[in-house]
Amino acid sequence: MKKLIAMALGAVVFAGVTATAQAGTLEDVKKKGFVQCGVSQGLPGFSNPDDKGNWTGLDVDFCRAVAAAVFGDPNKVKFTPLSAKERFTALRSGEVDLLARNTTWTMQRDTELGLNFAGVNYYDGQGFMVRKSLGVTSALQLNGAAVCTNTGTTTELNVADFFRSHKMQYEVVAFEKADEVVKAYDEGRCDVYTTDRSGLAAQRLKLKNPDEHIILPEIISKEPLGPVVRHGDDQWFDIVKWTLFAMVNAEELGVTSKNVDEMKKSTNPAIRRLLGVEGKFGENIGLTNDWAYNIVKMVGNYGEVYERNVGPKTPLGLARGLNALWNKGGIMYAPPIR
Amino acid sequence: MTTETRRIVFYRDEMLPPKPPPPATTGVIGWMRRNLFSDWWNTLLTFIGLYIIWLIVSWLVDFAILSAVFTGEDRNACLPKNGVEVGACWAFVNARFNQFMDGFYPTDQEWRYLLLYAVGIVLLVPLLIPKAPYKGLNALLLFGAYPLLAYLLLYGAPSLGLPVVETTQWGGLLLTLVIASVGIVISLPLGILFALGRRSELPVIRFLSIVFIEFWRGVPLITVLFMSSVMLPLFLPEDVTLDKVIRPLVGVALFAAAYMAEVVRGGLQAIPKGQYEAAQALGLTYWRMMGLIILPQALKLVIPGIVNTFIGLFKDTSLVSIIGLFDLLGIVQSALSDPKWSTPTTAATAYLFLALTYWLFCFGMSRYSIFMERYLHTGHKR
Numbered sequence: 064m065k066k067l068i069a070m071a072l073g074a075v076v077f078a079g080v081t082a083t084a085q086a087g088t089l090e091d092v093k094k095k096g097f098v099q100c101g102v103s104q105g106l107p108g109f110s111n112p113d114d115k116g117n118w119t120g121l122d123v124d125f126c127r128a129v130a131a132a133v134f135g136d137p138n139k140v141k142f143t144p145l146s147a148k149e150r151f152t153a154l155r156s157g158e159v160d161l162l163a164r165n166t167t168w169t170m171q172r173d174t175e176l177g178l179n180f181a182g183v184n185y186y187d188g189q190g191f192m193v194r195k196s197l198g199v200t201s202a203l204q205l206n207g208a209a210v211c212t213n214t215g216t217t218t219e220l221n222v223a224d225f226f227r228s229h230k231m232q233y234e235v236v237a238f239e240k241a242d243e244v245v246k247a248y249d250e251g252r253c254d255v256y257t258t259d260r261s262g263l264a265a266q267r268l269k270l271k272n273p274d275e276h277i278i279l280p281e282i283i284s285k286e287p288l289g290p291v292v293r294h295g296d297d298q299w300f301d302i303v304k305w306t307l308f309a310m311v312n313a314e315e316l317g318v319t320s321k322n323v324d325e326m327k328k329s330t331n332p333a334i335r336r337l338l339g340v341e342g343k344f345g346e347n348i349g350l351t352n353d354w355a356y357n358i359v360k361m362v363g364n365y366g367e368v369y370e371r372n373v374g375p376k377t378p379l380g381l382a383r384g385l386n387a388l389w390n391k392g393g394i395m396y397a398p399p400i401r
Numbered sequence: 402m403t404t405e406t407r408r409i410v411f412y413r414d415e416m417l418p419p420k421p422p423p424p425a426t427t428g429v430i431g432w433m434r435r436n437l438f439s440d441w442w443n444t445l446l447t448f449i450g451l452y453i454i455w456l457i458v459s460w461l462v463d464f465a466i467l468s469a470v471f472t473g474e475d476r477n478a479c480l481p482k483n484g485v486e487v488g489a490c491w492a493f494v495n496a497r498f499n500q501f502m503d504g505f506y507p508t509d510q511e512w513r514y515l516l517l518y519a520v521g522i523v524l525l526v527p528l529l530i531p532k533a534p535y536k537g538l539n540a541l542l543l544f545g546a547y548p549l550l551a552y553l554l555l556y557g558a559p560s561l562g563l564p565v566v567e568t569t570q571w572g573g574l575l576l577t578l579v580i581a582s583v584g585i586v587i588s589l590p591l592g593i594l595f596a597l598g599r600r601s602e603l604p605v606i607r608f609l610s611i612v613f614i615e616f617w618r619g620v621p622l623i624t625v626l627f628m629s630s631v632m633l634p635l636f637l638p639e640d641v642t643l644d645k646v647i648r649p650l651v652g653v654a655l656f657a658a659a660y661m662a663e664v665v666r667g668g669l670q671a672i673p674k675g676q677y678e679a680a681q682a683l684g685l686t687y688w689r690m691m692g693l694i695i696l697p698q699a700l701k702l703v704i705p706g707i708v709n710t711f712i713g714l715f716k717d718t719s720l721v722s723i724i725g726l727f728d729l730l731g732i733v734q735s736a737l738s739d740p741k742w743s744t745p746t747t748a749a750t751a752y753l754f755l756a757l758t759y760w761l762f763c764f765g766m767s768r769y770s771i772f773m774e775r776y777l778h779t780g781h782k783r
Contacts, residue, residue: 104725105738112735114496116505143569143645144735146725149631156634242737242748249745268743271481378476378740 088160088292088299089133089349097139100126101159104144107265108373108381109165109185118142121372122163125184125290125307128362129161132306132354137361151176154293161303162291172291181304183289184365185373186385186394188282189221190260192267195277197254202281206231209253211244213237217284218258225283245269259286264379301348309355311397312337313364315388320363323356336400344400355400365395464488465753471495479744489750493742500736501754504572504727513554513563514575520550529769531776544586555579568646572727574758576646580653580718580728585711587654592661593700597691599666610662617659622717625652630724649721657714664706668699701777708770712763719759730755 092098102110102122110120127137143159154162155177165187166172168180191202199205202225212218214237226233236253238244245266248256256263260278267273290307292300313319316334318326327338335341338359339352346352362368366388373381387393421427425434437447465488470479473492481487494501503514524543527533555575557565571579598610617625629648637643672695680690700707722731733751736742 104722104727104731105735107738107740107743111738111740112500112505113739113741114500116500141567141569144725144727146723148627149725152631152634156637158634265738265740265743268476268740269745269748271486271745272484378743 088296089302092133092160092299096134097141098126098130098133098161099141099143099159100129101143101145101150101153101162101164102126103164104146106165107268108261108377108379110142110144110163119372121185121368122165122290124362124368124372125163125310126161128310128358128368129303129306131357131361132302132309132350135351135353135357135361151178154178154291157293160292160299164291165288166291168287168289177294178291179294179300181290181292181300182307183287184307185261185288187259187261187286187288188385189218189257189284189286190263190282191279192248192256192263192276193254193279195275199279202279202283203229203231205233205255207233208255209234209236210255210257211236211238211248211253212257213241213244214239221284222257241266242269261373261379261381264373264381268378298349302350305348305400306358307365308397309337309358309400310362310365310368311388311395312400313355313359314366314395315390315397318359318364319367320360323359327356333399333401342401464749469750475741476744476747479742479746481745486745488746489753490742490744490747491750493736493744493747493750494754496742497733497736501573501729501732503575504732505570506566506572506575507570510557510564510566513557513566517551517554521547548586551579568644571646573732574729576721576726577715577718577729579646580650580721581715583650584653584657584714584718588657588661588710588714589707591654591658593665593696595658595662596665596669599662600669614659614662617656618663622653622656623720623723625656626720626724628652645726649724649726653714653718653721656717657710660710660713661707664703664710665699667706668701668703669695671702672699704770704774704777708766712766715762715766716759729758 100123102118102120105111106120106122108120110118110122113119123142126140126142130140131137133139143153145153145159145162145164147164150162150164150166151172153159162178163184165185166180167187168183172178173180191205193199193205205226210222210233212222212235219235219237222233222235234253236247238247241258241262244256244258247253249270256266258266260282263278267276267278270276290303292303312333313323316326316331316337318334318337323338326334327340329335332341336344338356339345339354343352345354348354363371369383369386370376373379375382383391383393385393386395389396422431425431436443438444468488469491470487470489471491472495473479473490474496478492479487479490499508499511503511506514524539524547528536528539528543533539553561553563555566555571556568557563559565595610595614598606599614601607601610626649629652630645633643633648676694676698677690680694685693718728719730721728722734725731727735733755737748737751
């Protein structure tokens with residue numbers, strides 16, 4: 064009887080041990096037939112499962128875009144939900160090929176941890192939310208305020224830096240979970256709620272009267288969030304990096320998932336190069352020449368993905384702001400394909 | 402004339418029927434007078450207690466039923482109506498119910514784990530009823546064949562026409578039950594072995610058992626889980642990854658085994674030395690002595706402790722949600738991040754649902770253990 068249990072266990076373990084990641088990530092990915100993508104366990108608008116169990120969000124769509132570039136099929140991707148603590152281990156040990164988990168690009172992560180950031184797919188920053196009835200219009204008027212925040216995150220340190228550098232007094236009311244923080248803020252235990260601005264927009268939906276609260280204009284930290292790969296595989300790094308650039312370039316050139324087929328007939332050389340009508344840009348990075356066509360056709364350009372997941376028409380309702388294209392007041396900028 | 406004096410003697414040959422006790426000391430009223438209103442202090446406490454219960458129950462009934470929202474497509478259904486906050490947002494739980502039950506298990510394959518549940522119940526229930534026959538065969542099926550069947554059904558076997566469902570798609574209650582039942586099934590026999598090992602007279606076995614038990618008891622489960630998910634992949638060769646579900650499965654099982662070993666050891670120590678000596682005098686070998694004389698008595702004594710460990714294990718499975726596994730708690734928390742459903746009451750509703758589900762399972766286990774204790778209570782009443 065025990066032998067049977069042992070055998071069953073052995074079979075499970077054996078099935079669990081599978082070969083992954085050697086030198087060429089692209090080859091490995093092609094061989095196994097899907098991109099293994101590390102995402103957040105649940106972050107509104109960036110990666111969360113919907114009612115049907117499908118993953119949705121800005122980061123998730125980026126994973127799909129990479130799959131579309133490699134395979135011409137956005138569904139050839141598997142998602143590994145990762146906690147913040149295990150995400151880098153999972154990437155470095157080869158458990159995931161790509162990490163798109165709202166990870167802030169910092170020097171230490173980019174260098175010491177042996178990671179490469181393939182760009183920025185969302186410029187976030189820490190902000191403040193207050194009650195309209197407080198009559199505050201700028202974070203500089205918050206002297207003496209009680210500030211609600213999560214414990215043990217950089218948000219707490221950022222607040223400390225901000226208030227100290229402006230010589231203002233404040234009082235921290237910190238909680239472990241975001242749900243507790245928003246509850247405390249809603250019950251009036253503090254005047255200000257601070258976290259990343261995308262998070263503020265998401266937590267605001269949990270307030271009793273979201274309309275009675277405003278997000279102040281000040282941004283007190285830089286949180287460039289982007290997809291990450293491991294050191295040591297430049298080809299894969301290029302593919303991930305240019306997937307993001309292709310999405311931004313497509314938006315800039317006005318190529319959307321709806322008009323991409325007509326755009327193929329365009330005379331604009333930039334569009335022709337993007338969609339693989341001219342040049343061999345896809346083949347040069349180990350893909351097919353219609354790689355960017357597939358991304359735009361199947362997932363969409365950056366603007367479409369943004370609007371679908373976090374834009375003004377979604378419950379989150381985040382305006383483009385910094386994430387608008389460089390020629391529309393934002394800082395989203397992609398090198399040209401040529 | 403005989404002077405026969407008829408002595409008139411009267412005696413009752415039956416007792417007077419006892420008079421009913423004063424109505425104020427029996428029944429519900431009597432019980433209440435004795436226990437709730439015996440003096441002014443108790444009376445005061447009773448009223449305070451009643452008031453607190455009233456507060457909780459009325460709030461719960463209002464939140465969970467009266468002002469709750471049962472149907473709806475998205476968050477708009479559960480938003481405050483005309484400035485009045487609504488109660489529980491059951492529409493959310495309803496929309497996500499399938500996900501809470503099985504995570505991302507493909508919908509067209511759901512019959513597989515439902516079938517597994519059904520077979521499990523059919524095998525388990527007769528085993529739990531003391532009078533049901535064929536215990537040996539039943540146990541063999543449950544502990545021998547059933548794990549194999551579970552593996553085939555849950556994971557799949559393409560050769561049998563069952564497409565593979567990767568463990569990353571397992572989740573919700575299904576994953577919780579898998580981790581808990583594997584933990585329970587492995588930890589009990591393993592724990593018994595280690596308990597015997599710790600009391601063994603062979604120094605190497607005793608030493609190894611002590612090392613094992615003290616190591617696993619000395620580290621918190623959360624550390625074990627972190628080690629298994631964060632450190633282990635770095636030690637393994639680069640082309641080997643251990644399945645994400647296997648890691649905590651092994652961790653939880655070994656962890657529970659160490660606790661179980663100490664519970665069983667407590668039972669072993671309670672058995673008088675005479676029992677050992679009597680068994681040895683009969684010429685029984687070590688394993689027969691343990692299997693026939695000592696363990697049946699010892700295990701019976703520690704049923705509360707064993708069930709305690711099981712219940713603890715069942716609840717501890719929720720810790721795996723911090724290493725990115727979507728067990729019942731993990732999937733609920735991840736569902737809470739969907740902006741489509743964020744409202745002031747969604748989180749409270751989801752946690753209420755969670756608490757109810759966990760409570761049902763734990764309460765079931767504890768009731769069964771009480772039943773078993775009473776059933777086996779032969780001759781040890783003191």
